[in-house]
Amino acid sequence: MHDSVPAEQRFREDDGCPLFSQALEDHLVAVSRGEAPNRGRFCGNCYTPLSPTTEVCPHCHEDTRTGRKPVTTVPDEVMDILRAQRKTESRWVTWMAYLGLIIALVGGLGPVLFIPALKSSLIWATLVYGLILLIGGRTLAGVLGGYYGDRIGYERARANTRAAWERLLAERG
Numbered sequence: 373m374h375d376s377v378p379a380e381q382r383f384r385e386d387d388g389c390p391l392f393s394q395a396l397e398d399h400l401v402a403v404s405r406g407e408a409p410n411r412g413r414f415c416g417n418c419y420t421p422l423s424p425t426t427e428v429c430p431h432c433h434e435d436t437r438t439g440r441k442p443v444t445t446v447p448d449e450v451m452d453i454l455r456a457q458r459k460t461e462s463r464w465v466t467w468m469a470y471l472g473l474i475i476a477l478v479g480g481l482g483p484v485l486f487i488p489a490l491k492s493s494l495i496w497a498t499l500v501y502g503l504i505l506l507i508g509g510r511t512l513a514g515v516l517g518g519y520y521g522d523r524i525g526y527e528r529a530r531a532n533t534r535a536a537w538e539r540l541l542a543e544r545g
């Protein structure tokens with residue numbers, strides 16, 4: 373159920389907002405894929421899945437005996453917040469990866485057009501350009517998308533998630 377795709381082990385930071393624990397994110401992803409029902413026992417504060425006997429939330433440390441009582445479903449609103457966050461993140465990763473590919477596409481033309489030996493040999497020019505695209509494109513897409521896109525996307529998305537969390541807190545009272 374929780375197949376760990378490396379790309380999903382992304383950058384996180386502790387900024388005081390308890391959304392989203394890895395366990396809650398995994399749960400919501402499984403629910404959205406229809407692999408798990410949205411029922412169980414969840415922290416009444418941060419909605420992290422809890423075992424039937426857990427008394428203190430391992431993520432936000434809410435005490436179920438003295439604090440907010442556990443709930444049986446995660447509110448739809450929380451699912452919406454996660455959906456928006458992941459959408460923003462993946463958009464940044466995708467576009468930054470494309471940017472990396474474009475840089476390799478354009479940059480790879482340099483040697484082909486300006487090195488005389490390559491300019492005069494179609495085969496060598498094609499080979500070199502192909503290699504630059506394969507290696508450079510892959511590397512740049514990985515670095516720009518997987519590293520910078522991931523971080524920038526996370527920061528942008530996280531700001532929205534924090535704001536949504538504040539609204540949720542205000543509504544909950």
Ligand SMILES: [Zn+2]
Pocket residue numbers: 390415416417418419420429430431432433434
């Ligand atoms: Zn919690």
